[in-house]
Amino acid sequence: MTEVTEFLLNRHSEPRLQAPAPDQHTLERALACAARAPDHALLRPWRYLVIEGDGRNALGDLFAAGCPDASTPAELEKARNAPLRAPMVIVGIASPKEHPKVPEVEQVMSAAAGVSFIELALQDAGFGVMWRTGAPAYSPIVHKGLGLSEGESIVAFLYTGTVISEKPAVPRPEVAEYVERWPG
Template sequence: MTVVMDALLNRSSEARVTAPAPDAQTLEKVFACAARAPDHALLRPWRYLVIEGDEALAALGDLFASTPDADAPEKVREKLRANAMRAPMVIVGIACHQNHPKVPEIEQTMSAAVGMGYLLLALEAAGYGGMWRTGGLAYHPEVAKGLGLKDNEIITGFLYVGSVSSSKPTVPRPDQTEFVGRWPQ
């Protein structure tokens, strides 16, 4: 096997992460890896926001807490606020759609999503753990507005990043016969 294949086969989502988060030099390298995502027509249809530090994460939590209806219980808002504090760093992946005669928006979104996957793999290779989350907050217009997204942009996910704080059991993987077929049959 190769180093890349071993990394892929051993990859796992890590929900329990703590400080330290990656430093600037590590981030520079992992974002260079993310930029290697397949990119039809070299549109570079992605960008990332790095959110770290108590003040920035608290502001993200406040943004998350602002999303429920006005009559939502405070308990719901507190849970949303706490979501931002799951890790010492949150990286927001953003797909930046551009008009192009040969590259539809869905291809641009997929390119941005592959970049998020590469970013996660690169972070793991650098010794960090992470969890890629989406959910309602990723699709909420108030979150997009609060993060400064433009009309042509969507969130591809929130990557919660830090040092792995505890190991977990290996997740069983499906047998390839469950998801690989041959065509024609």
Template sequence: MDALTLLLNRTSQPRLEAPAPDADALANIKRAALRAPDHASLTPWRFIICEGAGLNKLGALFEQSAIDTDKSAKEIERAPQLPLRAPMVIIAIAKVQESPKVPRVEQVASTACAVMAMQMAAIAQGFQGIWRTGSYAQCDTVKRGLNLTEEDEIVGFLYLGTATIEAPERKPHDLNQFFEHWS
């Protein structure tokens, strides 16, 4: 798949199953992440790859978060199952550093670019994924469980695997609603 076709046709796929990216595909996904824009070469990223028992560990963390934040009994019961919606989840963390040149927002944006690059690399290799956030990305229980500092930010959970359904056709946007030209 050529790059332009990939970018113009990207969709999120919430229904995923095994197989997940294998070692070679995952190596390409990692390399793509580390090519994200990175002002001053701060490398403000950390990634945790969850597979197998690691998905259960992440689910236990979500469950504890649901308990700690007084979610409903139904949400507490559902929480440990959430990571099992894909055979692989990559947690993307912005490791924000003090910098006179690179503000926090730029470091978080750099990590977000890395997530997009990972998803594109997965799709280019025949896999699919969906980038999720939600309350668990903002929860102190989850952050503590991942040994994050107060400055760190969970940018998202990238679920990866093989699509179980075809993505629905997306209606194209009217470009003029989003872009203006200054001449």
């Protein structure tokens, strides 16, 4: 087993994060990894927003505004405080391009793979990472507030920072539970 495979087998999400966030050099290296995602026809169908400091409060206001199902002040406050769970939030945006041979779904998957590469690079640099979506990822209000163009979508809110305390290990399924040979 190589070090890379061992690293992947030990990948995990960390929801309890605090400052410091990744420094500029580490962040740029992680974002450079995103460009190594599979990308049929080299369309670069992604872009990223990095949100820190007071920007997280503005993002929280967008989350609250885009939370139509929030029926109580507590639910609105929870939405407003969500981006404060980490010192940095990276928004992964799928930005598909019109192409005769590359369907939109492949481009969205490419953007998601790029987010995964960022996540792995940040974890390799010693930071905790939590990939979140939820209702804000699909809210037209959030999309407009973040400047998404027609046809763009959010594939991730990647929360990152220094791990406060590691969460317990999550049980993983055995390979035989989700893989079969075809034809059988």
